Amino acid sequence: MTRRSMAWVIIVLLAIASLGVAAFDDGVPRTEAERTQALAQRFACPECDGQSVADSNASVAANIRELIRSEVAAGATDDEIRDRLLRAYGTDVLLNPPATGVSLLIWVLPAVVVVGAVGALVSIALRRRTHTLSTDDDRRLVDAALRTREWTER
Amino acid sequence: MNSVLGYLFTMVGLTSSVVGALAGFYALRSGQLRLLRMVRQWSWLVLVAGVGCFVVMEVALFQRDYTVSYVQQVGSDSTPALFNFAALWSALEGSLILWVFLLGGYLGAVLYKFRDRGNDPLLGWALVTMLGVSGFFYALLAGPANPFVQVTVPLGFVGPGPNPLLQNHLLVAFHPPMLYLGYVGFTVPFAFAIAALATGRLGEGWLVETRRWTVIAWGFLTMGIVLGAWWSYEVLGWGGYWAWDPVENASLLPWLTGTAYLHSVMVQERRGMLRVWNLSLVCATFCLTILGTFLTRSGVVESVHAFSDGAIGPWLLVFFAAVAGLSVGLIGWRGDELRSPGSIDSIRSREAAFFANNVLFGALAFVILLGTVFPLLAEAYDGTRLTIGRPYFDSLGRPIAFVMLFLMAAAPVLPWRKASSELLSQRLFWPAVIGTGSMVLTLLLGGRGLWAVLTFGLGGFAAGAAGRQVVLATRRQGWRGLVGRTNGGMIVHLGVVLVAVAIASSETYKxxxxxxxxxxxxxxxxxxxxxxxxxxxxxxxxxxxxxxxxxxxxxxxxxxxxxxxxxxxxxxxxxxxxxxxxxxxxxxxxxxxxxxxxxxxxxxxxxxMVSWLWAGGILMGVGTLLAVFPGKRRRGTDAVSAPVEAEELAGV
Structure with missing residues (x-):
């Protein structure tokens, strides 16, 4: 094992370890205030064009923040708070569209497009690979051209 | 007086755009290229009209000439000079004046830059396209969004002044013009792409001609977006800089496709691949600027930017459909001639990295487009009312952004065609040390959170790769190692890293x-x-x-x-x-x-670390300037993809 590959092993191990430490201690809200804040970021202020309850200065947002705070203090779970807000304000309070009905599309379509694009790329790359440049003469010409370009660009 | 003068300039602009475009179309179709001289003259007149409209409206604003309908709408006796100047773009009609003014400016710049290529059909078609676009915007100004209507002034009228949000901070004088310089600037590469399709000169010529224009438009758009975020932060009082508001998204969409294009264009220049894709990206970028204008100016979405004036919405939608249809039609028509000769040899090559880059930028643009227009479509379809906000864009955008950061580290060190493991291990070593080092440092300083730490790690990795490139180039070439597209691009990358780090830390540790x-x-x-x-x-x-x-x-x-x-x-x-x-x-x-x-x-x-965001934006602007810094003169030709004599090559 060369010195560089040993160094690489150390780098990769250190990176994995760091991510592990970071993830172990990750964003789980500890205090009630933090939990209120985290929850407030997940709901929309019904009157302010898609701003979250946490961001908005509108009075309705302040009311919802207060409601979340009191529910958190009373020990309600996240789902209970969500249901409570849904009953009080309707679906306008959801920042994240539900994965049902028409709005399921908004989650499915990106996946379909990404998978499709990657698939198309891979298939193009594979198909092209089977009949690439035909003769050695072609190859030489291309290499000469590339050399010329690199030379002139320098 | 101002009304009459302004309307006169509008009509001059409309007439010369339409006549110029028709004359050019006729000249090019019939092959009478001498007639193209006329097109150039009409184009100059369009520039004159654009400047005229702009100056007349500013004069009217400063004279508090309330007989002009637009001044009555946004002017006021008490607005300070700076905000009065900026009042021109504070509502729908005036922002269209800014649009035709800037388009006239770009038209003039194209005419000047290509002044010795007057009879070139490529330039001819490009001018016809630009005149067509300007004709459309002048038609809006002349008809449904006329700012120069003469109105009577009520007794004791002192004017409402612009929207309070638009007279509260210095940045309103800079953010909209920058953004529009970007939006409108993409008309130039679009026009040359259409010209390439129309003339059949589909090689790399049009690309090389317009790449600097594209970079400049991109730079302006970048600055416009960053300044907009800054304005939002300093003025709106919600403590954030990006709300995933539909209009913010609309400005990000052409930026994403434009960024994808700036990268994929290099693949075409070097390897002759991706011709259809590049043409599509240029056309898509332009279409998205029109779509963005539609979203902003038609009142279909609720947004802090929407002027909620429905009059021009349908017009813009029709124009959008026409531009999209024309682009798709032309690309389909030339489809056979657009087959590209090259292929990818290895996944570990720069072209493969650019392919991946384009997939990611395309996917991100798609996600944002979907999230922006889906509520509209859903409501039209069955009346469902949806809000799509930050959690959606975060959850889909974040993974894409991470892979992008990783690519930003790997791609600059990858050679074209194929890289060996040995080479990668050598070139990526220090970037990897910096990346891991920044993660360890974050943990030592007490920072936690997987997403943030990962961003710092990948950011350090990418910064290391970009920094390595800059250091090597300056060591070799001195100060010239900082200019040119590649080196300037690396400076832009450093700016992007600053932005990413700023976003991660200001969101996570808020x-x-x-x-x-x-x-x-x-x-x-x-x-x-x-x-x-x-x-x-x-x-x-x-x-x-x-x-x-x-x-x-x-x-x-x-x-x-x-x-x-x-x-x-x-x-x-x-x-x-x-x-x-x-x-x-x-x-x-x-x-x-x-x-x-x-x-x-x-x-x-x-x-x-919010201030890193502005610093990163400024660095991206500086990098863009360095990237377009005039270096050695090289004239683009079509020769790269045209047949070349073997001796000619071997002789060098």
């Missing part, structure tokens, strides 16, 4: 507290102590202001305020921000008491 305080009372947030001293007030003939004096850590005194604009009867909570290298302290007055010694509601937001 603290947000609201408290009710009586004079003399204190609250502590994070490591800071905030003491509310007293309430103050002042006023002038435009606005009245109530401010709270708040002492931070017993040193600095800041004054978040609530400003009430008289004419509009609208109040704004104007934040007071202590900007620092590592942390911003953001104070907002949520509520003021009726009596002076009553309690205030004070909101305190601590956001680390």
């Amino acid at each position: 603290t947000d507290r609201t408290a009710t305080l009586l004079p003399g009372e204190s609250m502590s947030v994070g490591d800071h102590q905030f003491t509310y001293l007293e309430l103050g007030a002042d006023e002038n003939d435009r606005r009245s202001r109530v401010y709270a004096l708040v002492e931070i850590d017993g040193e600095d005194i800041y004054a978040p305020s609530i400003v009430r604009f008289r004419q509009q009867g609208m109040s704004l909570a104007t934040p007071s921000v202590r900007t620092g290298l590592t942390e911003d302290v953001y104070l907002v007055l949520d509520g003021v008491p009726d009596e002076n010694d009553g309690p205030i509601r004070l909101r305190v937001i601590l956001r680390p």
Whole structure:
């Protein structure tokens, strides 16, 4: 094992370890205030064009923040708070569209497009690979051209 | 007087755009290239008309000429000069004047740059396309969005002035023009792409001609977006800079496709691949600028930017459909000639990295487009009312952004065609050390959170790769190692890393507290102590202001305020921000008491490293300037993809 590959092993191990430490201690809200804040970021202020309850200065947002705070203090779970807000304000309070009905599309379509694009790329790359440049003469010409370009660009 | 003059310039602009475009079309179809001289003359006239419209409207604004309908809408006796100047783009009709003014400017720049290529059909078709676009916008100005209508002035009229949000901060003078310079600038590469399709000169010629134009438009758009984020942060008082508002998204969409294009174009230049894709990206970018204008200016979406004026919505939608249809049609028509000769040899090559880059930028653009227009479509389909906000864009955008950061580290060190493991291990070594080092450092400093730490790691990795490139280039070439497309591009990458780090830390380590305080009372947030001293007030003939004096850590005194604009009867909570290298302290007055010694509601937001975002934006702008810095003169030709004599090659 060369010195560089040993160094690489150390780098990769250190990176994995760091991510592990970071993830172990990750964003789980500890205090009630933090939990209120985290929850407030997940709901929309019904009157302010898609701003979250946490961001908005509108009075309705302040009311919802207060409601979340009191529910958190009373020990309600996240789902209970969500249901409570849904009953009080309707679906306008959801920042994240539900994965049902028409709005399921908004989650499915990106996946379909990404998978499709990657698939198309891979298939193009594979198909092209089977009949690439035909003769050695072609190859030489291309290499000469590339050399010329690199030379002139320098 | 101003109405008549303004309308006259509008009609000159409309007539010369239409006549010029038709004359050019005829000349090019019939092969009478001498007639193209006429097109150039009409184009100059379009520039004159654009400048005319702009100047007349500014003069009318400064003269408080309320007989002009637009001045009656946004002018006022009490608006200060700077905001009065910026009032031109503070509503729908005026922003169209800015549009035709800038388009005229780009037209003039193209005419000047290509002044010795007058009879070239490629230039001819490009001019025809640009004249067609300007004809459309002049038609809007002449008809449904005419700002120069002559109206009677009510007795004692002093004018409402622009929207209070648009006369509250210096940045309104810069953000919209920058953004429009970007939007409108993409007309140039689009026009040359259409010209390439129309003439059948589909090689790399048109690309090389327009690449600097594209980079410049991209740079302006970047600055426009960053300045918009800054404005939002300094003015709107919510402590954030990006709300995933439909109109913000609309500005990001052409930026994403434009960025994808700036990268994929290099694959075509070097390897002759991706011709259809590049043409599509250029056309898509232009289409998205029109779609963005539609979203902003038609009132179909609820947004802080929407002027909610429905008159021109259908026009813009029709224009969008026409441009998209024309692009798709032309590309389909030339499809056979667009087959590209090259292929990818290895996944570990720069071209493969650019392919992946394009998939990612395309996917991100798709996600944002979907999230932006889906609520509209769903409501039209079955009346469902949806809000799609930050969690959606975060959850889909974040993974894409991480892979992008990784590619930003790997791609610059990858050679074309194929890289060996040995080479990668050598070139990526120091970047990897920097990346891992920044993760370890974050943990040692007490930073936690998987997403943030991962961003710092990948950011350090990418910065290392970009920095390595810059260091090598400057060592070899001196100061010239900082200019040119590749080196400037690396500076832009460094700016992107700063932006990514700023977003990650300011989102992850944000603290947000609201408290009710009586004079003399204190609250502590994070490591800071905030003491509310007293309430103050002042006023002038435009606005009245109530401010709270708040002492931070017993040193600095800041004054978040609530400003009430008289004419509009609208109040704004104007934040007071202590900007620092590592942390911003953001104070907002949520509520003021009726009596002076009553309690205030004070909101305190601590956001680390927000200023890195602006620094990163500025660095991206600087990098763009360096990238277009005129280097050695090289004239683009079509020769790269045209048949070349073997001796000619071997002879060099």
